[in-house]
Amino acid sequence: MLENEQSQSTTEDGIQPGDAELYGVPASLVEDVATALKAGELDAIRKTVTDLHAADQADLMEQLTSRNLRRFIDAFLEDLDPEALSELEETVRDEVIDLLEPQEIAAAVAEMDTDDAVYVIEDLDESERREILDAVPDEERFELEAGLSYPEDSAGRLMQQDFISVPTYWTVGQTIDHMREDEDLPEDFYEIFVVDAMMKPVGTIPLNRILRTKRDVDIAEIMEHEPILVPANMDQEEVAFLVQQYDLVSALVVDDSNRLIGSIMIDDIVDVIQEEAEEDIMLLGGVGDGGIHESTFQTTRDRFVWLFANLGTAILASIVISQFGGTIEQMVALAVLMPIVASMGGNAGTQTLTIAVRALGTKELTSSNALRTISREAVVGVINGILFAVIMGVVAALWFDIQMLGFVIAAAMIINMIVAALAGILIPLGLHKAGIDPAVASSVFVTTITDVVGFFAFLSLAAKYLV
Amino acid sequence: MLENEQSQSTTEDGIQPGDAELYGVPASLVEDVATALKAGELDAIRKTVTDLHAADQADLMEQLTSRNLRRFIDAFLEDLDPEALSELEETVRDEVIDLLEPQEIAAAVAEMDTDDAVYVIEDLDESERREILDAVPDEERFELEAGLSYPEDSAGRLMQQDFISVPTYWTVGQTIDHMREDEDLPEDFYEIFVVDAMMKPVGTIPLNRILRTKRDVDIAEIMEHEPILVPANMDQEEVAFLVQQYDLVSALVVDDSNRLIGSIMIDDIVDVIQEEAEEDIMLLGGVGDGGIHESTFQTTRDRFVWLFANLGTAILASIVISQFGGTIEQMVALAVLMPIVASMGGNAGTQTLTIAVRALGTKELTSSNALRTISREAVVGVINGILFAVIMGVVAALWFDIQMLGFVIAAAMIINMIVAALAGILIPLGLHKAGIDPAVASSVFVTTITDVVGFFAFLSLAAKYLV
Numbered sequence: 033m034l035e036n037e038q039s040q041s042t043t044e045d046g047i048q049p050g051d052a053e054l055y056g057v058p059a060s061l062v063e064d065v066a067t068a069l070k071a072g073e074l075d076a077i078r079k080t081v082t083d084l085h086a087a088d089q090a091d092l093m094e095q096l097t098s099r100n101l102r103r104f105i106d107a108f109l110e111d112l113d114p115e116a117l118s119e120l121e122e123t124v125r126d127e128v129i130d131l132l133e134p135q136e137i138a139a140a141v142a143e144m145d146t147d148d149a150v151y152v153i154e155d156l157d158e159s160e161r162r163e164i165l166d167a168v169p170d171e172e173r174f175e176l177e178a179g180l181s182y183p184e185d186s187a188g189r190l191m192q193q194d195f196i197s198v199p200t201y202w203t204v205g206q207t208i209d210h211m212r213e214d215e216d217l218p219e220d221f222y223e224i225f226v227v228d229a230m231m232k233p234v235g236t237i238p239l240n241r242i243l244r245t246k247r248d249v250d251i252a253e254i255m256e257h258e259p260i261l262v263p264a265n266m267d268q269e270e271v272a273f274l275v276q277q278y279d280l281v282s283a284l285v286v287d288d289s290n291r292l293i294g295s296i297m298i299d300d301i302v303d304v305i306q307e308e309a310e311e312d313i314m315l316l317g318g319v320g321d322g323g324i325h326e327s328t329f330q331t332t333r334d335r336f337v338w339l340f341a342n343l344g345t346a347i348l349a350s351i352v353i354s355q356f357g358g359t360i361e362q363m364v365a366l367a368v369l370m371p372i373v374a375s376m377g378g379n380a381g382t383q384t385l386t387i388a389v390r391a392l393g394t395k396e397l398t399s400s401n402a403l404r405t406i407s408r409e410a411v412v413g414v415i416n417g418i419l420f421a422v423i424m425g426v427v428a429a430l431w432f433d434i435q436m437l438g439f440v441i442a443a444a445m446i447i448n449m450i451v452a453a454l455a456g457i458l459i460p461l462g463l464h465k466a467g468i469d470p471a472v473a474s475s476v477f478v479t480t481i482t483d484v485v486g487f488f489a490f491l492s493l494a495a496k497y498l499v
Numbered sequence: 500m501l502e503n504e505q506s507q508s509t510t511e512d513g514i515q516p517g518d519a520e521l522y523g524v525p526a527s528l529v530e531d532v533a534t535a536l537k538a539g540e541l542d543a544i545r546k547t548v549t550d551l552h553a554a555d556q557a558d559l560m561e562q563l564t565s566r567n568l569r570r571f572i573d574a575f576l577e578d579l580d581p582e583a584l585s586e587l588e589e590t591v592r593d594e595v596i597d598l599l600e601p602q603e604i605a606a607a608v609a610e611m612d613t614d615d616a617v618y619v620i621e622d623l624d625e626s627e628r629r630e631i632l633d634a635v636p637d638e639e640r641f642e643l644e645a646g647l648s649y650p651e652d653s654a655g656r657l658m659q660q661d662f663i664s665v666p667t668y669w670t671v672g673q674t675i676d677h678m679r680e681d682e683d684l685p686e687d688f689y690e691i692f693v694v695d696a697m698m699k700p701v702g703t704i705p706l707n708r709i710l711r712t713k714r715d716v717d718i719a720e721i722m723e724h725e726p727i728l729v730p731a732n733m734d735q736e737e738v739a740f741l742v743q744q745y746d747l748v749s750a751l752v753v754d755d756s757n758r759l760i761g762s763i764m765i766d767d768i769v770d771v772i773q774e775e776a777e778e779d780i781m782l783l784g785g786v787g788d789g790g791i792h793e794s795t796f797q798t799t800r801d802r803f804v805w806l807f808a809n810l811g812t813a814i815l816a817s818i819v820i821s822q823f824g825g826t827i828e829q830m831v832a833l834a835v836l837m838p839i840v841a842s843m844g845g846n847a848g849t850q851t852l853t854i855a856v857r858a859l860g861t862k863e864l865t866s867s868n869a870l871r872t873i874s875r876e877a878v879v880g881v882i883n884g885i886l887f888a889v890i891m892g893v894v895a896a897l898w899f900d901i902q903m904l905g906f907v908i909a910a911a912m913i914i915n916m917i918v919a920a921l922a923g924i925l926i927p928l929g930l931h932k933a934g935i936d937p938a939v940a941s942s943v944f945v946t947t948i949t950d951v952v953g954f955f956a957f958l959s960l961a962a963k964y965l966v
Contacts, residue, residue, distance in 0.1 A: 055727070055740075055741055055744070056740070056744060056862060059865055059866040059867045062865075062867040063867065085744070085745055087744045087745060087746070088744070091744075091862075094863065094868075095865065095867045095868050097871070121863070208710055211707070211710050211711050212710075212711050212712075212713070217707075217711070220705060220707065220748075221707050222689045222706070222707070222748065238687060239689070239706040239707055239710060240678070240684075240687065240688050240689070240706055242710065243675055243678050243679075243706060243709065243710060244678050244679050244684070245679075246679070260522070273522075273523070274522055275769075276769055276770075276773070277522070277523060277552070277554045277555070277558075278552055278554060279554070279766045281687075281689065281748075281765075281766070298748075298765050298766065298769070299746045299748070299765065301769070302742075302743055302765070302768070302769055302772060303743075305769060305772055305773055305776075306743070306772055306776065306861075309772075309773065309776030309777065309780070310776065310857060310861075312780060313776070313779060313780050313783065313853060313857055314853060314854075314857070316780065316783070316784065316853075317783065317849055317850055317852070317853025317854070318846060318849060318850050318853070319850045319853050319854055323854065323857075323858065323863065324854055324855075324858045324863055324864055324868070324872050324875075325863070328875050328878050328879060328882075331875070331879050332878075332879045332882045332883055335847070335850050335879065335883060336883055336886060338846070338850065339843060339846055339847060339850075339883060339887060340887075342842065342843065342846045343839070343843060343887065343890065343891070346838060346839040346842045346843065347839065347894070349838060349839075349842075350835045350836060350838060350839055353834060353835045353838070354832075354835045357831045357832075357834075357835065358831075360827070360831050360834050361828060361831050364824045364825075364827050364828045364834075365821075365824075366834075367820060367824075367827050367831075367833075367834035367837075368817050368820045368821045368824065369817060370834075370838075371813060371816055371817060371820070371837075371838055371841065371950070371954075372810070372813040372814065372816075372817055374838065375809065375813045375816075375950075376806060376809065376810060376813065379785060379805070379806055379809045380802070380806060382784055382785060383784055383785050383786045383802050383805065383806075385784070386780060386781060386783075386784025386785070386786050387781075387784070387786055387790065387791055388791075390777060390780055390781070390790075391790065391791045394773075394777075395523060395558075396561065396588070396790065396791055396792070397791055398526055398529075398562065399526045400526045400529040400530065400562045401561075401562050401791070404564070405791050408791075408795050408798070411795050411799075412795060412798050412799045412802065415795075415799045416799055416802060416803055416806060419803060420806065420810065423810065424810070427814070483838070483842075487838075
C-alpha cells in the first residue's frame, strides 16, 4: 500500500543526484503517512518515519493536520529523533508539546544539545518550564538554567556549553591525547580554543591544522591569535554579523570577566541569519512573525492590528479628499485620476524604503554614507518623478481632453515622488536612530505620507488651476 | 591626527567584549581615512588599512566616495588582502575592477580560493575575463575555467576544487600522515571524504572524529555512510536548503557520473542564504537586485520598470472608476471613501502574499498543505473583512449621515478582503507552479486585483443602492 520510494532512497540506497525532489519530504510521502495514520496501519510506515532525518521528521509533522499529528505522536513518539522537536516550526512545536507529558519532554530535552534544548523550552510558560526542568537530570538542568539565564535572542541562549579548551603550554600531541580520552566532548566541533590561566581565550586552532602538525609542536606556535570574543549578552543579530563578516566557523562566548563559557557553531548562526531576514520580510509585509502554521485566530489577530493602523492612515487620506468635495463635484475626472498619484507615490516610497531597511539591517547604510544615499534617492525620485509626470500628464490630457489637467497631475506626480523618495529613506533612518527597528513601522508612515501628499497636491492644484 | 583606536583594538590589543561597535568599520575610521586620502597623508593610515580584515577592507572601500576610492586603490593596492575584492558589493567591485589592470586583477584572483575567484570574474564581460584568465598561472586558470563551465548560481560555481578524499581501505593513521604531507590542501576544511575506486563518495568523516580515533582503526569503520551528494548543476538555493535541512558543514559536489569533483563549505552557503532572502525582500519591494551602492542611473532605470508596471495597473483601476463618473458626481462621498476600500484590500492581500512567498521559498508551503493554507487564508479574510466592514460601515454612516452608505462600504469591504486573501495565496501558488519566482510579479497582480475589485464593488453597489 505504501510507496515510500523517496524516503527510502534518502536513507538507505544513497541519493541519486540530479533529482532535488528526492531530498526533503515529498508530498507523496506526506499523503502516504496521512492515509496510514487514518487507517491505523502504523507498522506499514514505522520504518519510513524512523529512518527520516530529524529535520524531515519535523517537516512531515508540520504538514499533518492536527488530528493526524495527534495520532502520529501517539504512535511514533518513541521512534522520533529528539532533535525533531527543535526543528519544528514554533506553532507546531507548541501543538506537539501540548500533546506530551512533562516527563516525555524532559526525556527529549535531556538528549539534545544545550542550545537546542534551551530553544525548545524558552518559550514555555514558567510553570511548564519548571516541571520539565525538574524532570531533567541534574547536569543537563544546570546547563539549561545557565543558558536560560541570558536574555532572549542573546549569544548565551545560542551557545553550546561543551567545548574543548587547552592551555597555551600544551603540545599538539597532548591536545590529541586529551581529545581521545575526554568523554564529555561536544558531538561536533571544528576548532579548539586556547585559554590562559584565567580561562580567557587567547587563540583558536582549526582542527585541520592540528591534524597536519607534528605531535611535538607547541599549541601556541600554530594558534590564531586574538580571537573575536562574543559577550554572552550580545544580541544574536550582532553575533551573526561577526560570524559572517569574519568567516568564523565557531564563535567564542565569554562572560563579563572575559572567561570562556561556551561556543556558537556556524550552523546555528545559519538559522539566525535566516530568521532575521525572515523577520524583515514579514515586518515589511505587515504580518508580524506569524508563518503559515500559525492558528487562524492568532493570524487574524496579528493582521488585524496592522490593518487597523492602515485603516487609520486611509481615513486620514480620506479626510484630505473630503476637503476638496466641491472641487471633485465640479470635475469628476479628479476622482478618477487621484488614486494614480497616490499609488505611484506609495510604490516609489516602498522601493526606497525596502532598500533602506535592508541596508540598515546589513550595516551597509551608516552615518558615513547616509547623506550620499539620501541625495541619491532624491535624485532618483526627481528623475522618475519627471518621467512619470510627462507620461501621466499626456495620458490625462488626452483622456479627458483638458490640457491643464495634464499639467496639474504632472506637477502633483513630481511633488509626490520626491516626497516618497525622501520619506522612504528619512523615516527608516530616523527610526533606526531612535533605536526602533525600521522594518516595523516605516511602511505605515511612508504610505500615509505619500497618500496624504498625493491627494493634497493633486486636488489643491486642481482647485487652484482647474475649477 | 588619526585616531584609529577602534581598528587597532580589533587587530592588535584583542577585542573588549560588550561593545559591538568595536567590530566592523566604525564611521570615525571611515572619516579618518577619507580625510587622510584627501590630504595625501597616506602613511598615517597605511598600517590601519593593512591590519584590517579583508571583509572590513571591503566595507571601508564601499563607504568611500568614488574619488577617494580611486585614491585608496592607487595608494594601497599592494597592502590589501586579495580576498577583499570578493567581499566587495557588486557595483563597488565593478568600480574597483575598472581601476585595475588585468594583470593586477589576475594576481589577486590567483591568490583567492577558486570559488571566490570565480565569483569575482563571472560577471565580467567575455573579453575582460579572457584577458584576466590569460594572466593567471596555468593550474589556477584550469580550475577557474572548470568552475565557470557550470551554470550561474549552480553548485559548480560555488564549490572549492581542492578537498581531501581517501580510499575506504585506509586507516586513520594513513589519513593523518597523508594530510601532514600533502601540500595542495584547501586552507580550511572540516570533513574528510571517503571515495571508492571510481571516485564516487561513499562516506564522510568529521575531522574531530579522526582526531579522537586511534591510528590503527579503519576509515570505513568510523565514517558516516551515504553522504548527501550535490550535482554540480544544482541551483545554489537547493544546495542551501540541503545544507540547512541536514546541518551539513560541507556539501559534496559530484559530476554526472557521480564522481567527487569539489566541496562547498558552509560559510559560502551562509552568503547564499543571505542573498536569497535578500532577493525576496527586494523583489517584494519592487526594487530588483539593486542595493544602495548601485549607480543613480541604474537605480532609476530598475525602479522605472517596476513603477511603469504599477502605472498600468493604476490606470486600469482609474478606468473602473471612470465608469462610475455619474454616480460620483451625484454623491462625492464615494470619491472620499473609495480609496479606503482599495487600500485595505491591497494591504490584506500583501500580508497573505508575503506569507505565501516566504513559505514557498522555504519549502514550507507544499502541495500537501496548499488546500489547508488556502482555506485558512480565506477564513482570516472573511473574519477581518467582517470586522473592518463593521468598523468602516459605522464610521462612514456617521461621517456622511447616510445609513445606506455604511452598508454599501461594509459589503464592498468584505468582498474585497476575501478576494485579497484568495489572490494573495492563489497568485503566488500559480506562479510557482508555472515555474516563475512568485516574488517577482505577485504583488503587481495582487494589488491590481484588489484595486479593481475594491473600486468596482464599492462604486457598483453605490450606483445600485445609493443614487
